[in-house]
Amino acid sequence: MAIAKAERLMNLALCLLGSGRPLSKRELRSSIEAYLEVGSEDAFNRMFERDKDDLRELGMVIETVENLDGDVGYVARRDRNQLPPVTLDVEEAAALGLAARVWQQARLAGAASGALQKLRAAGMPLAPEEGEAYGALEPRVPAGEAAFEPLMLACRDRRPVTFDYRRSNAARAQTRQVEPWALECWRGHWYLAGWDRDRGAERVFRLSRISGRVRSRSGAFTAAVPDQVAVRGSVARWAGEEATGQARIRLRAGAGYPLRARATGVAAGAAGPDWDELEIPYGHGLGAWLAEFGPDVIVLEPAELRADVVDRLRAVAKG
Known part of the structure; x- marks a missing residue:
């Protein structure tokens, strides 16, 4: 659902930016596939108003034009929706380059490399010869577990998940229903902190012990997400770091x-x-x-x- 909404907002933003003239709601509905799938006019109007408010909340300037052939029109002028140019000094560019290299073992590597290419094309100081001075630093975040990416997305989108998990003292895996809060790498292993619905308590899961596919579930979280999720602290308690x-x-x-x-x-x-x-x-x-x-x-x-x-x-x- 979160992905579908993001795609719908993106399509609405592109229509408003690319038209060059105000568009009525009727024209927008006929141009965006997600709106065509909405059954009633009232449902479409509510969805459109929410989407418009969401785009404005994200910082997009959408103008309303009255009396356009008897309809109200909407337009997002490019000159009012341009971000200021990105400027980086050599140290900032080097830090970005190192951050991108951290994710070379994860599927995020493609996105990180693409971002660097765009900055380099825009004239940012990211040429290879400048990065060689930092060649001795080879940061890595191992993210080889298949569960990493779906759990990362579930944490971001606040989606409950289920997966099969084998505890260290168990012969077989058990299905767990979890509301994921945060992921963190600690001593070479990735851990997920979240709310275990079956046990009604906070739990920490080591990703290497998750077997099979992580499955997303619909519905909202049943437990409040803490303002700060101290994954390392939780792992330390379970690993005996807090000695008695x-x-x-x-x-x-x-x-x-x-x-x-x-x-x-x-x-x-x-x-x-x-x-x-x-x-x-x-x-x-x-x-x-x-x-x-x-x-x-x-x-x-x-x-x-x-x-x-x-x-x-x-x-x-x-x-």
């Missing part, structure tokens, strides 16, 4: 460097030449993270963390 205690684990030598980086104490070779013992902060969700290291980690204490990791590994093995 200490855990002691045995880690295979030469493995688990992210765990070593968080360790508050390391006893190298404490359990033989192949194993080290670590103390790490313990919080909600740590078990899911430890389970990802498989046979390289053995949890010593606390007992509930050890049981959690064992249950997760057994669930994966059964799947």
